[in-house]
Amino acid sequence: MKYKLLLAMAVVGSAVFAHATDGYFDSKGVKIRYVTEGQGEAIVLIHGWMGDSSMWGVDASGNTKLDAPPGFQVIAIDCRGHGKSGKPHDPDKYGVEMALDVVRLMDHLKIKKAHFLGYSMGAFVVGNIAATYPERVLSAIYGGQAPLIKGAPAGGSSEVEVFAKAVDAGRGLGPYLMEVWPSDKPKPTLEQANNLANYLYSGKDVKALALAGLSLGDLSVNQDALIKCKVPTLFIYGSKESDRLKARVAALCKVIVGSQVKVVEGSDHVTTLGKPEFGATIVKFLQDHKT
Numbered sequence: 001m002k003y004k005l006l007l008a009m010a011v012v013g014s015a016v017f018a019h020a021t022d023g024y025f026d027s028k029g030v031k032i033r034y035v036t037e038g039q040g041e042a043i044v045l046i047h048g049w050m051g052d053s054s055m056w057g058v059d060a061s062g063n064t065k066l067d068a069p070p071g072f073q074v075i076a077i078d079c080r081g082h083g084k085s086g087k088p089h090d091p092d093k094y095g096v097e098m099a100l101d102v103v104r105l106m107d108h109l110k111i112k113k114a115h116f117l118g119y120s121m122g123a124f125v126v127g128n129i130a131a132t133y134p135e136r137v138l139s140a141i142y143g144g145q146a147p148l149i150k151g152a153p154a155g156g157s158s159e160v161e162v163f164a165k166a167v168d169a170g171r172g173l174g175p176y177l178m179e180v181w182p183s184d185k186p187k188p189t190l191e192q193a194n195n196l197a198n199y200l201y202s203g204k205d206v207k208a209l210a211l212a213g214l215s216l217g218d219l220s221v222n223q224d225a226l227i228k229c230k231v232p233t234l235f236i237y238g239s240k241e242s243d244r245l246k247a248r249v250a251a252l253c254k255v256i257v258g259s260q261v262k263v264v265e266g267s268d269h270v271t272t273l274g275k276p277e278f279g280a281t282i283v284k285f286l287q288d289h290k291t
Contacts, residue, residue: 020066020076022084025108026065027101030086030093032080034105038068039216041138041290042111044102045076048120048144049160049202049213052083053120055273069283070291075114077105079212081124087208094211095218099128106136115286119143121212124219129191131221137287141282143236144241146248148220153244160213167210172198223255232289233259237282238267262284 020037035053045054045066053076057065068074078085088094102125106114114131118126127147130140158270159180166264174193175198181187188196233256235249253259262281264272272278 046122
């Protein structure tokens with residue numbers, strides 16, 4: 001997800017959220033942080049690349065705050081390489097391991113089944129879980145993305161590769177920001193971009209973020225396996241998303257029985273998160289499919 005997500009977090013966190021409780025557990029040698037709030041059926045939230053659990057809501061101090069609908073327990077995870085979770089520098093510790101972290105978290109919390117909401121990278125993780133562990137899934141919500149299907153056209157973004165190349169070069173992340181800079185905005189100079197990158201990524205383990213991003217293709221699944229996960233499914237994205245994404249969603253809706261699509265008008269990959277319509281649609285979907 002582009003650097004603008006960091007700015008969007010302030011928008012998402014502008015509402016009033018209930019108190020959330022932090023927790024940690026050991027996931028095959030990697031410390032994983034999660035945040036919980038509420039009681040009832042479990043909803044697992046999985047954030048986008050370069051984000052963390054605070055993507056779903058923050059307080060004035062920048063701590064994660066969650067808003068659990070009545071009758072639900074919300075669980076937001078910091079994926080490995082992100083937030084306050086462990087950040088291994090071994091490429092083999094990412095990819096499918098990020099999906100396994102979620103399953104292990106459910107085991108840790110003694111949760112047999114859950115509703116899943118993944119945004120961007122999180123949608124890839126949810127798709128992998130739905131195809132691999134369908135017995136653990138009550139419903140699946142894919143925000144701003146769709147599951148990665150083996151043999152299907154890729155997402156089409158070179159953003160991760162550009163970021164990883166800049167990290168390896170070790171001369172600042174300005175080139176990455178210049179690459180993903182909005183086309184309708186004046187581009188900064190390399191010096192300005194490097195200064196902004198120093199601010200945006202200060203304190204972050206950019207090597208771990210690069211490894212996580214480069215591993216996303218490993219989350220791809222066979223379409224037949226995904227179809228066998230016969231649970232209520234919602235795709236929700238902004239009207240300004242790419243035509244490639246819209247085509248991928250349309251193709252999956254043809255084969256996933258009973259799947260729904262919600263398009264948030266006037267929003268893009270980042271601003272969709274801050275739209276009241278985004279949250280309202282998800283809450284209604286969950287309430288409609290509460291067991």
